[in-house]
Amino acid sequence: MASSPQRIDPTQLSAYFALIEVSSLLRHAVEQQLRDAGDLSYVQFQLLARLGASPSGSYRMTELADGVVYSRSGLTYQAQTLEQRGLVTRSPSVDDDRGTTVTITAQGREVLEQVFPGHIALLTEMLFEPLEPDHVEALADVLGRVRDHLRAAPPRSAAPRRRKAT
């Protein structure tokens, strides 16, 4: 594959390094905040937040997994955990008896609200404080491009979950 040695220039390198360092530090701090404020892992928070943002408060397992890049069993594990804590319910889907519909509970929304302010505060403090409005805009623009690119063209390494080899 890598027969022609590709190269990246110094600017690219520093962009990459900064991206890694910033996202790592941010992620770490956010995980701690979520843990402290609501005993949630980052993934659990993402799942809850998605459900909370849904008009119906529900998603099917598969939909819920989308974008959170998961093995199905991993999602089942988290859904179980959240259900045991009473933050979501799971019930058979109406339209497809194979499916499971996950719904956020009132208690789930409570936890979400309990966690949000600190989350926002942390982002403000860590990510946005040193940035001017046009920096933020540039960041959203550039990373938005990358995100769209990644969504459109998943790299070869990201297997599309379907596997029928022997």
Add this chain to the structure above:
Amino acid sequence: MASSPQRIDPTQLSAYFALIEVSSLLRHAVEQQLRDAGDLSYVQFQLLARLGASPSGSYRMTELADGVVYSRSGLTYQAQTLEQRGLVTRSPSVDDDRGTTVTITAQGREVLEQVFPGHIALLTEMLFEPLEPDHVEALADVLGRVRDHLRAAPPRSAAPRRRKAT
């Protein structure tokens, strides 16, 4: 704690979301590539890469941990793993008998070289392909600011567990 409800605007929100999504996808893909190409976790790669970039090929445990945000025991664990694979050696530090000096081996450098091309290729493909030079520059600039900010002012949540003010 958060008595005054902070808010973030839509641009900030989309910057944050894009950052999370991009870094997650990138990280995931990179981890897979490193695993496939050299049976390395991302953390192990970072440690090796650091050692490889050091003039002496060595660091003390504590120095090595810096920035990779670790518990000391976690670093010990990884260092052990790498040592067992013959990618690094550990020996008592010369200047301080309490210390341990970690040094990358020839075999460690081999693995690094074995992994680099694919790593670069993946970055090029996933991160840089959709970006113009000034996008990259903007990214490096903005994230560089954030990184400097984070380095300068660790958030309250980041307990200064192992370092005191230097």
Add this chain to the structure above:
DNA sequence: TATTGTTATACTCTATAACTATA
């Protein structure tokens, strides 16, 4: 047959606390 989701299981990684030994 393909798809949805669960279960069983094994493994990696991380964190806390207790411990050893040097400074």
Add this chain to the structure above:
DNA sequence: TATAGTTATAGAGTATAACAATA
């Protein structure tokens, strides 16, 4: 006393494969 690092250990998370039920 404080610091460097290791060890013991426990827990969370993830992935793979086998499986059951439904489409």
